[in-house]
Amino acid sequence: MTELSGKVVIVTGGASGIGRGIAARFAAEGAGVLIADVRDDLGAALSEELNAAGGRTVYRHTDVGDQAQVAALVDAAVAEFGGLHVMVNNAGISSPLKKGLFHEDLEEFDRVMRVNLLGVMAGTRDAGRHMAEHGGGSIINLGSIGGIQAGGGVSSYRASKAAIIHFTKCAAIELAHYEIRVNCLAPGNIPTPILASSATDEDRARLEKFEARIRQQMRDDRPLKREGTAEDVAEAALYFATDRSRYVTGTVLPVDGGTVAGKVIVRKTASVGES
Known part of the structure; x- marks a missing residue:
């Protein structure tokens, strides 16, 4: 299958986790993929791996919290592959885990919002500008179920993801005139490095135990057991x-x-059709 043959895609935060999965899938579908990240070692290695398997990818260092770098990223995709059809605004970071809201100093607020929200807004704007002049396209923003469901902890992260969801809907209305579709994915319970990155230095020794507990809670709350x-x-x-x-x-x-x-309803094991 080559559903994206002839298409050009940018994936921000594409060096690891969900971004890596998207970059690899799109490359396998025949797209030219520009992988953007700040982890140069991982990004370059992934591009080399995908190209060895027959893909067409390049890696570019990009901090999505810097609007100039986002604009340059779109220009680079056009220069390298001749256009831009799909923009995946995936790059994101977590806010630190703290022991409740009263212990939040919100020191990371600006950084979290700059990467998670500003990066999505700038990526949507700059990709949209190109797409509007070239027949449209698709913009995919990565939110989180943390932006849908309320919950304690990582409040800046949750707020940024809720804002992404609302921004996506606003951008979809405005850009529809140009045949640009803007949609949002809200992943949840996907094992990625972002949870580990939310631990503060003093929590590092307890991270493994904490993560195991959180992952188990996620499994308990998930109707599908896979x-x-x-x-x-x-x-x-x-x-x-x-x-x-x-x-x-x-x-x-x-x-x-x-x-x-x-919520999952816990009931005794019964045969199909039993009450």
Whole structure:
């Protein structure tokens, strides 16, 4: 299958986690992929790996919190591959774990918002400018179920993801005139390095125990018992990137095993049809 043959894609935060899964899936579908990240070692290695497998990718160091670098990223994609059809605004960071809201000093607020929200807004704007002059395209923003469901902890992160969801809907309305579709994926319960990055230095020794507890809570809250993967999110992103979603814009798609649908009902094991 080569659903993206002839298309050009940018994936921010593409060196690891969900971004890596999306970059790999899109490259396998025939797209020219510009992988953007600040982890140069991982990004360059991924590009080399995908190209060895027959892909067409390049890596570019990009801090999405810097608007000039985001604009240069779009220019680089056009220069390298001849256009831009799909923009995946995936780059994001977590805010530090603290022992409740009263212990929050909010020192990381500006950094979290700059990367998570400003990066998405600038990426949408700059990719949209090019797409508006070249027949349209698809913009895919990565939110989180943390932006849909309220919960304690990492409050700046949750706020940034909620803002991404609302911004996506606003941008979808404004850019529809140019045949640009803007949609949001809201992953949940996907094992990625971002949870580990939320630990402060004093929590580092307890991180392994904490993460195991959080992951178990996620499993308990998830109706589908299969563990989610970055590849699952990539499949959803592929849908938004292709003409299969040509009449879909302004939507938020949770990729979370049913977590935001509601609480799991625990009942005794019974045969199908038994009450």
